[in-house]
Amino acid sequence: MLDNATLWLHIYIMATNEDNVFKALADGSRRALLDRLRVCNGLTLNELCEGHEMTRQAVTKHLAVLEAADLVVTKWRGREKLHYLNPVPINEIYTRWIGKFERGRLQALDNLKEALEEDRHE
Template sequence: MFKALADPTRRLLLDLLFSRDGRTLGELEVEVEMTRFGVMKHLRVLEEAGLVVTRRSGREKLHFINPVPIRLVHDRWIDKYTERHVAALVDVKNELESEHVDH
């Protein structure tokens, strides 16, 4: 899941699918500086991570974004690191740059 998000091309593909869902491989291919094989691999990674779901329509394969797992990351992981600190987080950066006294 995190590994799927680690690659910029895959994030771009997610962005493309976010702006318009249900595209085929061919439609996505033209948007990226890469052969369709590379795109295929990336889509496969995204699909295995559950970030993208697909549906065949004839000889075409339609790709849809799946917000569920992203929501899970949001709920289970991101919040863990934000909620607890967010109160003291007026400007942690400044605090650190001046003098990191306590924490």
């Protein structure tokens, strides 16, 4: 069992991580970079720059924000730095902010199904 101080520290860290994710997702250019990685994971900086009307420095700054939010992870392959989408932080936000609401709707649909089946049997 966690003591209160540890629990509050854990909540603070979670909130800070979520703040970073929301900040990262708030920008359309960063979402476009994530979309590129969703389609083709493991791209270099040069490959990510292709097709964007941003300078290399701008893409680098956006990638730094995405990395700070843990939405992008990198791996070195020789002299190339490859960028990969990490969907875990987005899933954590989904679970906290959306998933709980889905459970209620699914339960309502299940209740409706049961009620309709009972009417059919009567």
